[in-house]
Amino acid sequence: MRPALEVLQPGLLTTVQDLGRVGFQHTGMVAAGAMDAFSLQVANCLVGNRRGAAGLEMTMTGPELKALEDLVIALCGADLGATVDGVPLPMWKSVVLERGSILRFRGSRRGVRAYLAVAGGICGEDVMGSKSTYLRAGIGGMHGRPLRRGDILERGDGPVHLSRSGRRLSADRIPRWGKRAEVRVVLGPQEEAFTDEGIRTFLTGEYQVTPQSDRMGIRLQGPRIEHRETADILSDAVAMGAVQVPADGQPIVLMADRQTTGGYAKIANVISVDLPKVAQLPPGGTVSFRQIDLPSAQELVIRQESFLKRLEAAGRSG
Template sequence: MNANPILKGKGVEILGKIKVFKAGLLTLVQDQGRNGYQQYGVPVSGVMDNFAYRIANILVGNHEEAAVIEATLVGPGIEFLDEGVIAITGGNLSPEVNGKPIPMGKSVFVKSGDRLDFKAIKAGCRSYIAFAGGIDVPAIMGSKSTYTRGNIGGYEGRGLKVGDVITLASPHKPLKELVGKWIQQELYSYTNTVEVRVVAGPQEDAFTQEGIATFYNTEYTVTNECDRMGYRLSGKGIQHKEGSDIISDGIAMGAIQVPGHGMPIIMMADRQTTGGYTKIANVITVDFPKIAQAKPGDKIIFKKVAVEEAHSLLKEVEEKIAQYKRQSIGREVIKTREFHLKINGKAYDVMVDEIKS
């Protein structure tokens, strides 16, 4: 019996393990990404849905940037070789433990020998599986993220396959203190038609007024050519003034390139570091998850917003995530009070939660 002493409150530093018995369609170890190396031609990679990823880690008591498993469309099968606590967020791929459904967005205790599996897709596209303690694989250039095209990071630089045994790091708290945490409301609801907000791209002036109007008034369809590198869309073509080629420049997450054929391509986590096509717009940060959770056949409508609004929307989401952390998710908050303080001439907003004991 592989009993985890941490569950019994002894605080023993041990490592757990999991074993893959079903690979899934694309199952990768990911974290916040390999930031700071684009100038050397190294893609950022990392999770596609950053907010679902962070919440999964919060639920199991990890640091927000701990490595998780990202499962796309068809989930993996995982056997637990030791006791642990897991949480699954993001797209709902119908998770089950030992054949019984488990809830999304809640920390769940698993015993040695338990098996996690997934069934049909109910919503979204990508699930995030966080393990108390996080995944213990080597960090490459400061990140445990998998970049499969370069065979970098994660578990041997590739997707997980049957027979892989992965080590988990020690939880930060006894497991019994982590079980039963939940989120009362998802940050996003995943639908088959999404409105995606964007800001103007650096080459917006390379398009005709008619082309710009087409971009914002067309319902585009996600094609089968969509992956972690980018999403190709189909719909009405976008007209350039002269041509689509530019001197290559940097590509940000969510940049929307429009090559000569006029169809937009949304660049995602595994995007190349530079590109030579005009960029009509850029998806705002808070709407990255809408793209990450879109499947082939889903519809996308673009809406232009000001940079200031994009900043305000991001602040709102970050405040929600901070609130989840403050409330420790599973504790019942009786009352939240907000105070406006001024100390030494500086203004501070302070929120105090009264938690049921």
């Protein structure tokens, strides 16, 4: 491990995240991990890391970071107005961050969460096979907490191949986020807990992201979704993207820090490839839901998976 970055300012909420704690949800252990896993994986691939290496998730107002040696970095996800020593930093591209230079963010221009990967991977406390920070239990990453001023981030060992800079994601692959998103869902598993009218409302209404949204869930406000009898179900497991509807009829999209189980009926689940759109919605932004069938949703995950696999292989062969 080698010192890589010094935190001069931590920003609103900057945490170490990878793809989350897999395999322990049956113990109640929350998965955590990147809210926008696509952007983190692309950032890792561009600097030659494994896709699932840990990086920084930076929210709204990014941090201020000083390079302690020459680094190869890539910044993906939300456009938070990044600059290096005052010069705008290109995104979705690996670049060299020279020793002593300072990475700053001027604030959110598009999207909410940006991801910084460093060649070698960001080091952090590993708990149950993941470095993801889970704030509520205070585990993973930087002692289970957001970054603070004065923290030193270390990177994995190994020489920096400055030649690995300059890789970019092809322009047609770069997601475009706005204040409005249309998100595809697979209905269920408890769609029968809702009236036909309730399901129609959900699929035609426009929902606004409330300020109470966080890494646990995106809380929405809009046309009230009608239950048949009750919003309560016998508690069962939830997944990322599950759309829970409590008795007030206002949906919540469960995200990275969701509890493992829940007792509210789930009307639908956001499909995997559309989760980043939800993760990048700003407070006040709006979302509408469109139903697609399961085979089509799976086709989309499979295609994205093979794309990321190719990108990873290309990054590691150079």
